[in-house]
Amino acid sequence: MAVTQLDLTREYRLFRREINRAIERVLESGRFVLGEEVGALEKEVASYCGATWGIGVSSGTDALHLALRALDIGPGDEVIIPSFTFVATAEAVLYCGATPRFVDIDPTTFNLNPERVEEAITPKTRAIVAVHLFGLPAPMDPLLELARHYSLLVIEDAAQAFGASYNEKRVGGIGDAGCFSFFPTKNLNAYGDGGMVLTSHSDVADRLRTLRAHGSSERYIHRELGFNSRLDEIQAAILRVKLTHIDQLNEKRRSVAAAYSRALKEVVQVPVEPAGSYHVYHQYTIRTPKRGRLMEWLKKRGIGCQVYYPVPLHLQGPFKYFPRTCLEETEKASQEVLSLPIHPFLTPREVDEVIEGVLSFFKAL
Ligand SMILES: Cc1ncc(COP(=O)(O)O)c(C=O)c1O
Known part of the structure; x- marks a missing residue:
């Protein structure tokens, strides 16, 4: 008997009615990008993970890229990341013009080894990206302790770990920013691309809302160079159904x-x-x-x-x-x-x- 690695059709068959109803609701509303469904999903995911704000974006890659930008990471800054991760973790650092500093992992958890992280800190280090690889939380307490000691930011790459928790706290809501991917293969998955950044810093949340919408917080007024990185309503409505399960x-x-x-x-x-x-x-x-x-x-x-x-x-x-x-x-x-x-x-x-x-x-x- 063949066993496939992943079968997304089984999930759809189980939730078909709820999902179809959610999609129809959006089609009937006539609003397709950054509307009520996205707003509701942002609140629901933030509350699930214990963060104050959620900002829906168009992918997990954008979530990482925009989170680093919103935290003012840029040229001259070093960002500590694992090398044993999906490429987007490193791409996001390069998109900001910052320098990735690859650090080794623990051989049993496959997550960053905090001792190796400490050895890699230099006067240029600004942040650590903690990837919760394969769904297992990175060792957040030692990493946060290092961050406090050396005044660094901590960004969680929680793309693979929706619903995971570390000492009773859900991942994504622990660091300065938490980034999710809703790619179809992920635990919380859309039927297309999607992502979200969580944060409890209000200035970072504001900046993220601006960055995802062409650098604009007021229509046709552009505060800075931004991006088109919006989450669409159909994906948000589907994700709201999946979040309940x-x-x-x-x-x-x-x-x-x-x-x-x-x-x-x-x-x-x-x-x-x-x-x-x-x-x-x-x-x-x-x-x-x-x-x-x-x-x-x-x-x-x-x-x-x-x-x-x-x-x-x-x-x-x-x-x-x-x-x-x-x-x-x-x-x-x-x-x-x-x-x-x-x-x-x-x-x-x-x-x-x-x-x-x-x-x-x-x-x-
Ligand atoms: C660890 C990790 N970071 C970032 C991403 C990027 O997410 P996306 O494919 O939604 O851009 C992924 C998933 O593909 C991932 O596994």
């Missing part, structure tokens, strides 16, 4: 992850969930030095699997030339990680099939 969907991901971990912990490194963290398993990522052969074995059996991320950013085109610390753990992880199928609609048979696929590989060795 997100906790239950994340719980389903967690039960799939628990079944995988119980069965696979003896043969591969399985994901960890440090005390105080609530992991939402955007990806279920195992680690083994036999990654290449395991991947071939699973693909032959029709079991979807994917490497996130095969080449760390500091080794790639536009990012090769920037200062970095030793990135040994990042480079090793990129050779050994493998993400197995995970989504809330996997059936118990499919979960068993994936487990059997992995176990049979190790038995046959």
